[in-house]
Amino acid sequence: QPVLTQPPSASASLGASVTLTCTLSSGYSNYKVDWYQQRPGKGPRFVMRVGTGGIVGSKGDGIPDRFSVLGSGLNRYLIIENIQEEDEGDYHCGADYGSGSNFVWVFGGGTKLTVL
Amino acid sequence: QITLKESGPTLVKPTQTLTLTCTFSGFSLTTSGVGVGWIRQPPGEALEWLALIYWDDDERYSPSLKTRLTITKDTSKNQVVLTMTNMDPVDTATYYCAHRPKYNSVWWGFVYWGQGTLVTVS
Numbered sequence: 001q002p003v004l005t006q007p008p009s010a011s012a013s014l015g016a017s018v019t020l021t022c023t024l025s026s027g028y029s030n031y032k033v034d035w036y037q038q039r040p041g042k043g044p045r046f047v048m049r050v051g052t053g054g055i056v057g058s059k060g061d062g063i064p065d066r067f068s069v070l071g072s073g074l075n076r077y078l079i080i081e082n083i084q085e086e087d088e089g090d091y092h093c094g095a096d097y098g099s100g101s102n103f104v105w106v107f108g109g110g111t112k113l114t115v116l
Numbered sequence: 117q118i119t120l121k122e123s124g125p126t127l128v129k130p131t132q133t134l135t136l137t138c139t140f141s142g143f144s145l146t147t148s149g150v151g152v153g154w155i156r157q158p159p160g161e162a163l164e165w166l167a168l169i170y171w172d173d174d175e176r177y178s179p180s181l182k183t184r185l186t187i188t189k190d191t192s193k194n195q196v197v198l199t200m201t202n203m204d205p206v207d208t209a210t211y212y213c214a215h216r217p218k219y220n221s222v223w224w225g226f227v228y229w230g231q232g233t234l235v236t237v238s
Contacts, residue, residue: 034225036163043212044155044163046227057219060227092163094225103176105153105165 001097002028004108011114012083020078020111022093031095032056033076035069038110039089047091050076080113088115118142120152120213120230127236128203134235138196138213142228145171145191149218152196153226154187156209164209168216169196205237 003025012018022033035047046060050069059067066084070077080087093108124136136154143150153168167187168176177185186199196213211233214226 036226043210043229043232044214044226045229046225049225057222057224094163094165096223096225103168104179105168107155107163107165109162 001104001106002031002095004033004093004095004106006091006093006108006111008109009112009114011116012080013116014083014085016083017079017081018083018113020080020091020113022076022078022108024074024076024095026074028097029074031097032071033093033095035076035078036092036094037087037089038092039086042089044092047078050078083115085115088113118215118228120215120228122211122213122230122233124211124233124235126234127238130204130237132203134198134200134203134207136198136200136211136213136233136235138198138230140194140196140213140215143215143217144194145169145189145196147171149223151216151218151223152189153214153216154196154198154211155214155226156207156211157232158206158209161209166200166211167198203237208235208237210234 005023032051034049036044038044048059049056050071052071066081068079090110092110096105120140151170154166169187184201189196213230215228
């Protein structure tokens with residue numbers, strides 16, 4: 001099953017841009033991952049799914065245009081432009097693997113985004 | 117509008133069995149291409165997937181917790197129930213239920229989430 005690796009922290013100034021990275025383990029370059037936003041004290045919120053071709057499907061409810069994704073090799077990126085205070089929180093990536101009795105869903109360790 | 121809400125005890129003792137209920141609205145678990153999952157998050161830690169149940173009664177479990185988990189659904193009540201046996205302090209976490217849809221023949225991730233319920237084992 002894939003392992004998803006995320007840097008523990010990231011920061012950006014108000015109005016700047018930031019790129020968050022989720023790295024798949026070797027051998028899983030064709031996998032798609034989901035990005036989830038978790039504001040302080042709240043539950044996760046689906047942002048969007050990303051593969052090597054970019055976004056898969058559509059964004060989650062209420063996700064602003066400032067959020068976009070890219071996929072390259074083993075990396076899946078969430079890009080946030082014109083960062084706002086409301087963007088501060090934890091960002092998780094997740095992916096499903098296998099089928100039938102081998103099915104498993106994995107999450108990365110999460111990245112805490114601080115807006116300066 | 118899809119909503120989910122978790123309910124259950126906030127405190128359980130070690131070795132006890134935890135029973136959590138997810139009550140949802142805005143969709144039916146009798147509709148093809150729908151699943152409801154449980155995910156937990158220990159304080160300050162990462163998300164961990166626990167179990168999934170689909171409209172067709174198919175069940176999936178985390179391999180590391182499979183022997184302790186049971187997921188069931190009650191379509192008449194729009195509820196999904198998760199039981200976890202032999203609770204331990206390391207199981208202290210916020211437990212979330214979430215909706216997993218299939219759109220255009222493709223399974224998505226967990227699109228709609230409940231607010232979560234904190235369970236302390238002590």
